[in-house]
Amino acid sequence: MDISYWMPGEPAVEVVVGAWLVLYLGRPNFHKGVRALARLTRHPLRLVARFLGAGAADIHRRNRALLQAQARTDAALKVEREWARLDEIVRRDVQGFPALQEALLRQIAQWEAEFQRSGEVPQPSPEWTKAVSAVARLKTGDDGVAERVQAGFQVLVQNAQEQALRERRQVAAERHRLLARAQFMWQVVARRLEHVDNRLAQVAESAFGIHEAVERYQALSEHAPPLDRALVASAASRLMAAGLVLLVAGGAALMNTHLIGVPLHWLGVGRGLAVAGHPAAQVAAATLVAIEVVVGIVLFDALNVTHLFGVVAGLPGRTRRTAAAGAIIVLVLLAALQAVLAFVRESAVPGVPAMKAAMVPDLPLWQTEMDPNPWTESPDP
Known part of the structure; x- marks a missing residue:
């Protein structure tokens, strides 16, 4: 069934x-x-x-x-950089400390001499004491000789008092002038000591950085497990950050290649030529972007931000700074070239903006239609 x-x-x-x-x-x-x-x-x-x-x-x-x-x-590179920084500080400032000490000693000795001069007080003449004592011992008589002598002596004493007062005022003014000079010297000494203190603070900061780098290097040599976990986490975070940066940089490079490739095509670069199926203008734009990327990497290596090229990282400080300055100049020139190409993109073909404005006058700029194929041959204006 x-x-x-x-x-x-x-x-x-x-x-x-x-x-x-x-x-x-x-x-x-x-x-x-x-x-x-x-x-x-x-x-x-x-x-x-x-x-x-x-x-x-x-x-x-x-x-x-x-x-x-x-x-x-x-860690070794950090120690090396800190040692180089410390060596530069020592060569630039600390080696001048003996001369600075000698200058400070000279200024202190000069200030001490000025201060001692400002404290000198003129001693009264001992003859005045004897004269006053002799006049005071005169006995008055009926002939009035003693009174006349005392009156003349009083006038002489008043004149001497006025002269002594003028001299005292001159001495006080001289003291004030010397003290003002001493104050200026102390200000100079204070500024120089502040300069020394700043340099010593930089030396201490470099020494502390060297100490931290050496401790980290020792911990790495001892293979501490917590440090291994920190290294793994740091490597993972750096990998994610590097991937994100590469993604953004790749998108920016592609967009930049397209933006500068169109005006190159309009200017007749490689007209009618193709490289591996791509227009020659687009290949030239990609080459310019690649040159920018390479120069940027060299700049970051010269600034010790990255270490892709060991030759650049191993250059002396002056040579590395020269390389960084040259890379900056090249990047500025390439940026200026791209700005010119962007200007050409907008104004090299004068009929295109007018044509778009005549066809769609009421639409804003972001709603106008773009050319779907900018690599086609455009008619000569």
Whole structure:
């Protein structure tokens, strides 16, 4: 009896029920086959698992060694930079400290002499004391000689008092002048000492940076597990940041290539030529962008931001600064060239803006239609 007799018009149900019956009846044989296949593939799969585990452990060990080597290299470069900075400070400022000390000693000695001069007080003449004592011992008489002598002496004393007062005022003015000069000298000394203090603070800062870099280098040499985890996290974050930067830079490079390729095509660069199926103007634009990228990498290497070219990082300080200045000049020239090409894009074909304005005068700029194929030959204006 056919199963369609029980369920007529249901072919899907017939197939399901028939398959279920076949699987149910063949269950023991299927189980035996699965067990035999498992026994047959157990040892090869174990070998493959051991091989993959050993490979993963080796990759992990190499990755750990690579991260530690990179971190040690960074720490060594930081120590080298701090030592170079300290050496520059010593050569520029600290080596002039003996001359500065000699100048300070001279100024201090001069100030001390001026201060001693300002404290000198003129001693009164001892003759005046004797004269006053002699006049005071005169006895008055009827002839009035003593009174006349005392009156004349009084006039003489008043004149001498006025002269002494003038001299005292001159001495006080001279003292004030000397003290003002001493104040100026102290200000000069204070400025020089402040300069010395700033230089010593820079030396201390460089020494502290060297100490931190050396401690980090020692920790890397001791293979501390927390430091390994920090290195892995740092490497992962740097990888994500580098990937994001490369993605943004790639998009910007493609857009820049298109923007400067169209005016190059309009200017007739490589008209009618193609390189690997691409217009020659577009290839020239890509070349300009590639040159910008290379010069930018050289600039960052010269500034010790990246270390893609070891030759640039190993250059002396003056040569590296010269390379950085040259890279900046080249980048400025390339940027000026691209600005000119952008201007050409808008004004090289005078009929295009007028034509667009005449065709769609009421639409804003962002709603106007662009040329879908800018690489086609444009008519001569």
